[in-house]
Amino acid sequence: MAVEADKLPIFFVENPDGTIDGVAGADSIAPPPANPRLWCHHCNTQLEFAAGASYVQCYLCRTMNAVLTGSQLGGRTMNMLCTVCGTSNLAPWGTAYVRCGQCNTVSDVTHIYHTNVTGR
Numbered sequence: 348m349a350v351e352a353d354k355l356p357i358f359f360v361e362n363p364d365g366t367i368d369g370v371a372g373a374d375s376i377a378p379p380p381a382n383p384r385l386w387c388h389h390c391n392t393q394l395e396f397a398a399g400a401s402y403v404q405c406y407l408c409r410t411m412n413a414v415l416t417g418s419q420l421g422g423r424t425m426n427m428l429c430t431v432c433g434t435s436n437l438a439p440w441g442t443a444y445v446r447c448g449q450c451n452t453v454s455d456v457t458h459i460y461h462t463n464v465t466g467r
């Protein structure tokens with residue numbers, strides 16, 4: 348839809364289209380921000396993920412990686428099985444209390460760490 352100069356003579360004179368186009372063009376040339384990446388903490392595969400994601404599943408080893416601010420390495424995660432509704436909830440490794448996404452029950456999960464330390 349081109350604006351006809353003879354229909355809007357004042358607009359045409361006071362606003363040189365070239366200048367406005369030049370500014371807008373410079374803005375749109377800037378490359379879109381690349382998707383953030385992290386490395387799988389289990390197999391060290393580089394994973395690309397959508398900005399804003401909290402967890403990224405490795406497509407190679409299926410390990411869940413927690414997205415940690417300021418870290419390029421995926422965080423270890425653990426699964427909390429809600430004792431009330433049975434929903435499995437993902438949380439970053441080291442979290443002491445996990446809130447169930449289904450029923451909002453907060454569970455103390457510190458026993459998971461003790462079990463794993465002695466089990467391995």
Ligand SMILES: [Zn+2]
Pocket residue numbers: 387388389390391392405406407408409410
């Ligand atoms: Zn992996």
Ligand SMILES: [Zn+2]
Pocket residue numbers: 429430431432433434447448449450451452
């Ligand atoms: Zn629950």
